[in-house]
Amino acid sequence: MRSIHLFLAAALSAPLSAGVIVLEGNYQGKNLFIQNPFSEAGVGFCVFEVSVNDQIATDEINSSAFEVDMNNFGLKISDAVVVKIKHKDGCTPVVLNPEVLKPKSTFDIVKQSIASDGTYTWVATNETGELPFIVEQKRWNKWVKVGEVMGTGKPGENSYSFKVTPHSGENTFRVKQTDLTKRARYSEAVNYTDPSVQPVTWSPVKPKDEIIFSGKTLFEVYDQYGNIVKRGYADRVEVASLKKDLYYLNYDNKLGETFIKR
Numbered sequence: 001m002r003s004i005h006l007f008l009a010a011a012l013s014a015p016l017s018a019g020v021i022v023l024e025g026n027y028q029g030k031n032l033f034i035q036n037p038f039s040e041a042g043v044g045f046c047v048f049e050v051s052v053n054d055q056i057a058t059d060e061i062n063s064s065a066f067e068v069d070m071n072n073f074g075l076k077i078s079d080a081v082v083v084k085i086k087h088k089d090g091c092t093p094v095v096l097n098p099e100v101l102k103p104k105s106t107f108d109i110v111k112q113s114i115a116s117d118g119t120y121t122w123v124a125t126n127e128t129g130e131l132p133f134i135v136e137q138k139r140w141n142k143w144v145k146v147g148e149v150m151g152t153g154k155p156g157e158n159s160y161s162f163k164v165t166p167h168s169g170e171n172t173f174r175v176k177q178t179d180l181t182k183r184a185r186y187s188e189a190v191n192y193t194d195p196s197v198q199p200v201t202w203s204p205v206k207p208k209d210e211i212i213f214s215g216k217t218l219f220e221v222y223d224q225y226g227n228i229v230k231r232g233y234a235d236r237v238e239v240a241s242l243k244k245d246l247y248y249l250n251y252d253n254k255l256g257e258t259f260i261k262r
Contacts (some may be wrong), residue, residue, distance in 0.1 A: 008222055021085040025101025026129045032068040033096040040090025043102040047093050078128045078153050103129020105177035105185040109175040114192040121161045129153045131177045135162050138172035140250045167253045168199040201251035206262045211237040219251040
């Protein structure tokens with residue numbers, strides 16, 4: 001009889017049903033703040049357990065709002081974190097600052113260079129989360145995305161590389177990261193010239209079906225209103241589908257040349 005009484009007492013003290021909110025991210029040195037409403041029955045608060053990487057939090061959670069002290073779990077900056085917030089049925093707690101687990105762009109570039117074969121390498125430190133490095137090339141008076149390399153987000157020095165495709169003449173490259181703040185963080189620009197890359201020419205000036213380049217090149221075709229109608233990397237551009245009009249052509253390191261589709 002005693003064991004039956006103990007079982008009934010435990011069953012009555014536990015929530016009859018429950019939900020779980022799961023947050024995943026990386027430790028950024030900040031604590032979580034949680035808004036904790038009353039349970040549906042009006043007795044006690046909604047949250048009954050919080051765990052971080054399956055370790056039960058010892059913070060006081062029986063209040064309308066509480067803080068999860070992330071320092072209690074032996075975490076290092078950029079460590080992976082899974083937070084589970086268990087709550088009673090019929091109510092929903094609110095995490096007030098979930099963004100503190102999202103990666104931020106904090107990298108510093110120790111060194112960067114481009115080898116003669118076009119391999120762009122850079123060494124980054126002070127990363128605090130996994131974010132992609134976007135490789136950009138200065139072309140046609142703007143920065144153009146030419147590739148992407150995933151960052152490790154780990155402390156210490158991390159080395160990365162990407163094979164660039166240069167245009168004729170001097171090229172300029174850089175890497176950038178953008179985090180949840182939408183503000184980009186950039187490396188310094190690095191210059192590179194491949195003497196084997198010859199200037200590209202094209203014809204005809206009044207194409208009907210296609211434009212032919214003297215070699216493969218990145219290109220953009222704009223209409224008179226500034227809309228991009230063609231974009232790619234090839235040695236020719238199909239224009240048969242374009243209506244008869246004046247167009248602007250960017251290619252190689254040349255900007256704003258014109259042709260008339262006939």
